[in-house]
Amino acid sequence: MERDRSILLVDDDSRNIFALTAVLKARGYVVIPATDMRHAFNLLRDNPDIGVILLDMMMPEMDGYEALKLLRQDAMYKGLPVIAVTAQAMSGDREKCLSAGADDYLSKPVDVDALLELLQKI
Secondary structure, three states: OOHHHEEEEEOOOHHHHHHHHHHHHHOOOEEEEEOOHHHHHHHHHHOOOOOEEEEEOOOOOOOHHHHHHHHHHOOOOOOOOEEEEEOOOOOOHHHHHHHHOOOEEEEOOOOHHHHHHHHHHO
16 A cells, blocks of 8 residues: 555544544545554554554643654654644644644544545645
């Protein structure tokens, strides 16, 4: 499978994983789900073909901001595109995600057309 067609989907809500996985698989993407960052880092090591990460910013244990910091400090993942996905849609949240190291930002509920457009750009 092409690198840019494999997506690591990190979200602590199984309903979000289910819905996004169904939509993305129907569009030909390979979706690799993780419910926390510990699992996500293991999946990244085991799946070098992952081309993008969809990252929930508000998760227990390690949130997306902390995860982005670790990803951007690691030479292997520094350039891996990350799209921040969050229920936070307040003024300044987009900028906060981008300054933390995300390549782009989507608010929940995810607009599928906007997501697909972002995936085409990356």
